[in-house]
Amino acid sequence: MDKQQLETSFNDQAWISVLQAVEDSYVQSLNYQAEIETKNAALDQAHQFISGVVSAMSDVLIVTDDALSISQVNTAFLNMTHYEESDVIGKPIENFVTIPSKEFSNGFVEQRLYQDVLVDLQGRYNTTRLTMSCSCAQVCSSSFKGRVLVGRPVSEVLLAHEALQKAYKELAVTQEKMLQTEKMASLGRLVAGVAHELNTPISVLQGNLWLLQNNLHADMQSLIEQSDNVDEQVVEMVNDLPSLLEDSQEAAKQINRIVKELKQFSYQDALEQQPFNLSRLIEVSSDWSIGNVLNAQIQFTLDVEDALYVVGSSSKFQQVMINLIQNAIDAVESLEKPVITIKALKKEQSITVWVEDNGLGIPIELMDKIFDPFFTTKEVGKGTGLGLSISYQLLKEMNAELSVWNKLEGGAVFQIQLNSVAQI
Amino acid sequence: MSRMIVGPFNRVEGDLEITLDFDGDKVRQAEVNATLFRGFESMLEGRKASDVLIFAPRICGICSVSQSVAAATALSQIYGVTPTENGQKAINLMLANENAADLLTHFYLFFMPDFAREVYQDQPWFSEVKLRFKAMRGRSVSGALQARTTWLKMMGILAGRWPHTLAIQPGGSSRAIVDSETLQLTLLARQFRQFLEQQMLGSSLERFLGCQTEAEFLAWQSNTTSSDFGLFCEVARALELSQLGCSPGQLMSYGNYPDMEGGRTFASGIFDKGGRKILNPNLITEDTHYAHYQGSDILSPWADNVAPELDKAQAYSWCKAPRLDGNVMEVGALARQVMTQQPLINDLMARYGSNVYTRIVARVVELATIVTLVESWLETGFTKESAFCQSATTVACSKGMGLIEAARGGLGHWIELEGDQIKNFQVIAPTTWNFSPKDSRNVSGALEQALVGARKLPNEQTPVSVQHIVRSFDPCMVCTVH
Amino acid sequence: MNILWLQSGGCSGCTLSFMGLEEQDLLSWSNMLDLNWLWHPSLTENSAQETKTIVQKVLNNEISLDIFCLEGSVIMGPNGTGRFHMLSGFNMPAKELILQLSQKAGYVLAIGTCAAYGGITAAGNNLVEATGLQYDQNQFGSLLPKHFRSAMQLPVINISGCPVHPAWVAETIGLIALNQFTESSMDSVGRPLFYANKLVHHGCSRNEYYEYKASAQKPSDLGCMMENMGCVGTIAHADCNERGWHGNSSCTKGGYACIDCTSPDFGRVKHAYQSTPKIGNIPVGLPTDMPKAWFIALSTLSKSATPKRIKENAVQDHIVISPEIKQTKR
Known part of the structure; x- marks a missing residue:
């Protein structure tokens, strides 16, 4: 290294920065130390808190070591037995706790885990009956191998409480099940009711809008033409009227559409029972849906057996198919290589239809909710959240089943299982 | 009627016991018992989700990478990420490496040595088989171990070590590969190809894989009689292995090696008498009627968190009975190659169904296929644009399901979180399917059905036919019960 | 035998x-x-x-x-x-x-x-x-x-x-x-x-990053994995990096943390394995035979002296800045 280079690498500036770094690291070390001290204080506090809780506990607490000698008891224990701590520590637990039940004749503490066993606690002067639970310290996965025993005096109230608790749990389970089965049905009824109620106000609204659209504008126009002194603002407003009314009419139509869908959701009318060509229907539905798509990149494959005949309502089935295909399109719209495949296959007395996409699939935790009414993952305004639940309902009426899962390769599969195959 | 309890089995991974009821010299009924319970599924409760990657591979030291991939796949759904392109390729290479090593080990170390037993000493092929395959001494076994060790050097480069790597992450692989390492990998693959072509097959992989029908396969065999696999084919003909260990042949594969187009290189699906069908994983259940667990329920893996119960009256195994839509399924290389419509295996399956012979041939076909796949992946190499891993830190969904293929068949992990901690972790391993006990409808698992009709020779304590059938499934008992 | x-x-x-x-x-x-x-x-x-x-x-x-x-x-x-x-x-x-x-x-x-x-x-x-x-x-x-x-x-x-x-x-x-x-x-x-009288740290290929505490932040980064990724190679007893696995590899060469699998408490550690538990900013589980204060002082100091090359390579999955070539005058 020549002299000049040596000077540049060992100038004052360099040394100052080194010293600065030393200074900084010293300061930082001090900060670390302060931080550790704070943590220590917190730990100390936590320790005090826990020992406070243990001694304030009204339940009896006994901790033993691996050899089942007592290593710790709490204040409740001492109060109940009238012993001093020094009387019990290090003594075998069976000196103090015995079990009347025969089931545990060979020492219940050796059994590692149990709950609510009746035991007798031998005090200096008296015996108290407790329900006791024992947990093995392995639960804490530490090397400590003793037992932790917690006991509570038995009383009638306690027993009653337990029975109540049990009954309550059972009830809750039953209720849960009932809720599950009733959910769809009751929601359906509610929705249909609301839809029906909405019908009248909507027709009024639509009628009035129509009237306004057809007459008001022309009337106003001629009024303005006839008078000479009209405010500029009024003129502007009248000019805007057609588009405002049109928007309102559009909105009303949208409401109408939703209401119609809602009504279909609980459609209970007599079923059409006509044999129809399912293969043809799938083709038509997919042509129709694909025709409406902007993303022309979608690779669309139909793998449908010829001349599959089914008994049921073709219009409803069509509605279901269009809905499923639309969902698939929505799922793949933003992909680079979107793929949608529809397959249909007859096996023995049933026909299965699959609509598959290669989108992201359905998050597993949402899988149970996907057929619930109003459940949607689409942005607000894009879907009503009714399509799938209606499809589910319609198929059910046709004695068909709609199910969904994620493919292992990615993407979702909707499967329709039809059992009403037509005998042609 | 007589009863025989057979165990412990050697050259199956882990501990296996089989109770056989004979009518004369023929097995009338078999009960398969996995005898070890380890409690893996409850071990993880309360741990952070990412810890699955530490514990899952240690369920099984044989299909350790497969376990990692299943867990990472489930985690990728939980974290809402997908592996990067390079990461996915690296993971596929690891998985392919492990699967091929397992297929090789099975053939040379676990399956073939049974034909070198004294019971076959009068057979014309015996001395040659003994020379090559005798346990602990066979010449070919030695060579296969060397080839395996060299092949596993790929794991050194890709995974740090094997088994039990942590390189497989939800966002890709933790080990970035540079060009010179791609070259090393390529050379290791070529060495392995050389072993297969010279020692195992006696022909180029392409010629072997070019066999589309049984006729072409037989013609191929006549030119390769001196190879290790050629020798097996001779033994198989002599002992009519295609009539041994026939199962109902309802096959299932989850498909393997995801590609970047959203497919899998080996297709997924199920196969039964009605042909190929699409697979709905939501229909997978586990039945605990004859297993040492509380209750007799049929549970979805999402709900299946049952405690052990040793003294359950009817229970005879620690293995639960997995079913797909209530049906027994057989998994493994045969299922994979049938689902992916490999021409030769298709043909053999149509002729013979699932048995000792077709299971072994499917494995060797798959072994050869994997090596050609690995070579083709390495030829395109890794891109300069894509990273090897993206981070995965925030929980996006509380549930994840990872279904992939280990060498022995379909492996599934189901993970559910509460917050960022594990609430439920369930595993259904390949041999859980194949060696399942009866279910609540008293339908036996694939092996139990395959054993019916097996014959014992006079004075046999451990019927060799039973051993062939058991090992043709390449069982792994440590995964089975976990 | x-x-x-x-x-x-x-x-x-x-x-x-x-x-x-x-x-x-x-x-x-x-x-x-x-x-x-x-x-x-x-x-x-x-x-x-x-x-x-x-x-x-x-x-x-x-x-x-x-x-x-x-x-x-x-x-x-x-x-x-x-x-x-x-x-x-x-x-x-x-x-x-x-x-x-x-x-x-x-x-x-x-x-x-x-x-x-x-x-x-x-x-x-x-x-x-x-x-x-x-x-x-x-x-x-x-x-x-x-x-x-x-x-x-x-x-x-x-x-x-x-x-x-x-x-x-x-x-x-x-x-x-x-x-x-x-x-x-x-x-x-x-x-x-x-x-067992060796440490996994011995012969770790990431030692230059360790010296400067240039740390990896996510899997596949080249930096030292002690600070964030849960690596305990500095206290784990084994000769993995000296001896090598499958030729010349190891866990740390595979891009992931040493989790001390030879230790008596392996599997029973309570924290998450793939991130470093810390008190404040200090990783728990520093080298056992070095005074903690010294470790902290040295590491903070070396952090401030980290060359750009090491700092940047540490958070990449491949080398983005090569070491400088020494210029000798003719």
Whole structure:
């Protein structure tokens, strides 16, 4: 290294920065130390808190070591037995706790885990009956191998409480099940009711809008033409009227559409029972849906057996198919290589239809909710959240089943299982 | 009627016991018992989700990478990420490496040595088989171990070590590969190809894989009689292995090696008498009627968190009975190659169904296929644009399901979180399917059905036919019960 | 020498690792040392009745047992009965046979962390009451008591590791075969010193990043994994980076943390494995034989001196800045 280079690498500036770094690291070390001290204080506090809780506990607490000698008891224990701590520590637990039940004749503490066993606690002067639970310290996965025993005096109230608790749990389970089965049905009824109620106000609204659209504008126009002194603002407003009314009419139509869908959701009318060509229907539905798509990149494959005949309502089935295909399109719209495949296959007395996409699939935790009414993952305004639940309902009426899962390769599969195959 | 309890089995991974009821010299009924319970599924409760990657591979030291991939796949759904392109390729290479090593080990170390037993000493092929395959001494076994060790050097480069790597992450692989390492990998693959072509097959992989029908396969065999696999084919003909260990042949594969187009290189699906069908994983259940667990329920893996119960009256195994839509399924290389419509295996399956012979041939076909796949992946190499891993830190969904293929068949992990901690972790391993006990409808698992009709020779304590059938499934008992 | 290898509560990973012995293939190596395998679950021919006969002969002293290897933990549950692993064909808990064979053997080897200390099988709630042969975690005395000595007067040799390195097993058995393995060949928790007196940190290829505390932030980053990624290579006893796996690799070379799989408490650590637990900003689990204050002072200082090359490469999966080439004047 020549002299000049040596000077540049060992100038004052360099040394100052080194010293600065030393200074900084010293300061930082001090900060670390302060931080550790704070943590220590917190730990100390936590320790005090826990020992406070243990001694304030009204339940009896006994901790033993691996050899089942007592290593710790709490204040409740001492109060109940009238012993001093020094009387019990290090003594075998069976000196103090015995079990009347025969089931545990060979020492219940050796059994590692149990709950609510009746035991007798031998005090200096008296015996108290407790329900006791024992947990093995392995639960804490530490090397400590003793037992932790917690006991509570038995009383009638306690027993009653337990029975109540049990009954309550059972009830809750039953209720849960009932809720599950009733959910769809009751929601359906509610929705249909609301839809029906909405019908009248909507027709009024639509009628009035129509009237306004057809007459008001022309009337106003001629009024303005006839008078000479009209405010500029009024003129502007009248000019805007057609588009405002049109928007309102559009909105009303949208409401109408939703209401119609809602009504279909609980459609209970007599079923059409006509044999129809399912293969043809799938083709038509997919042509129709694909025709409406902007993303022309979608690779669309139909793998449908010829001349599959089914008994049921073709219009409803069509509605279901269009809905499923639309969902698939929505799922793949933003992909680079979107793929949608529809397959249909007859096996023995049933026909299965699959609509598959290669989108992201359905998050597993949402899988149970996907057929619930109003459940949607689409942005607000894009879907009503009714399509799938209606499809589910319609198929059910046709004695068909709609199910969904994620493919292992990615993407979702909707499967329709039809059992009403037509005998042609 | 007589009863025989057979165990412990050697050259199956882990501990296996089989109770056989004979009518004369023929097995009338078999009960398969996995005898070890380890409690893996409850071990993880309360741990952070990412810890699955530490514990899952240690369920099984044989299909350790497969376990990692299943867990990472489930985690990728939980974290809402997908592996990067390079990461996915690296993971596929690891998985392919492990699967091929397992297929090789099975053939040379676990399956073939049974034909070198004294019971076959009068057979014309015996001395040659003994020379090559005798346990602990066979010449070919030695060579296969060397080839395996060299092949596993790929794991050194890709995974740090094997088994039990942590390189497989939800966002890709933790080990970035540079060009010179791609070259090393390529050379290791070529060495392995050389072993297969010279020692195992006696022909180029392409010629072997070019066999589309049984006729072409037989013609191929006549030119390769001196190879290790050629020798097996001779033994198989002599002992009519295609009539041994026939199962109902309802096959299932989850498909393997995801590609970047959203497919899998080996297709997924199920196969039964009605042909190929699409697979709905939501229909997978586990039945605990004859297993040492509380209750007799049929549970979805999402709900299946049952405690052990040793003294359950009817229970005879620690293995639960997995079913797909209530049906027994057989998994493994045969299922994979049938689902992916490999021409030769298709043909053999149509002729013979699932048995000792077709299971072994499917494995060797798959072994050869994997090596050609690995070579083709390495030829395109890794891109300069894509990273090897993206981070995965925030929980996006509380549930994840990872279904992939280990060498022995379909492996599934189901993970559910509460917050960022594990609430439920369930595993259904390949041999859980194949060696399942009866279910609540008293339908036996694939092996139990395959054993019916097996014959014992006079004075046999451990019927060799039973051993062939058991090992043709390449069982792994440590995964089975976990 | 007669050798018998049994598996209980484990994953077979140690066997599979052992089969990848690199110096020589396993069979040739065995022949070289004149090992006679009475039974190995993956290697030997005999099954069922043949196996039972051999085991019976060992127990009757008709066959001498020089080396007994156990792979996998001893399963004690439920309630100490061992019935969670009934040995197939024997109709007895595996732990009974393990105990009896240990008492017959010249040397008793615990293969892998499960057999040595309980390992992963004993993790979490340890439903099955898994434990090591002579240790439960780092507590001395378990299935075999503290004072247990094999026929050659040694306690259990703990070849821990999850899985074991094939050469650790091969070299231990080799030393035994040459009669060179003594009590002084083991560390205080029973591990062979030839690999346990090294640290994983020794020979770690990321040492330049360690020196400057240039840290990785996500998997696949090239930087040191101690600060964020949970690596404890600086306190883990093993020669992984010096010896190398599968040629010349290791966990840290594979881009992921050393999780100290040879340690008695492996599997029972409570924090998440893949991130470094910290108090404040200081990683817990610093090198054990260095004053903490010094470590902190040195590392903060070196952080401020980190060259740009190292700082930037640390958070990439490939080298983006190459080392400078020294310019010499002609």
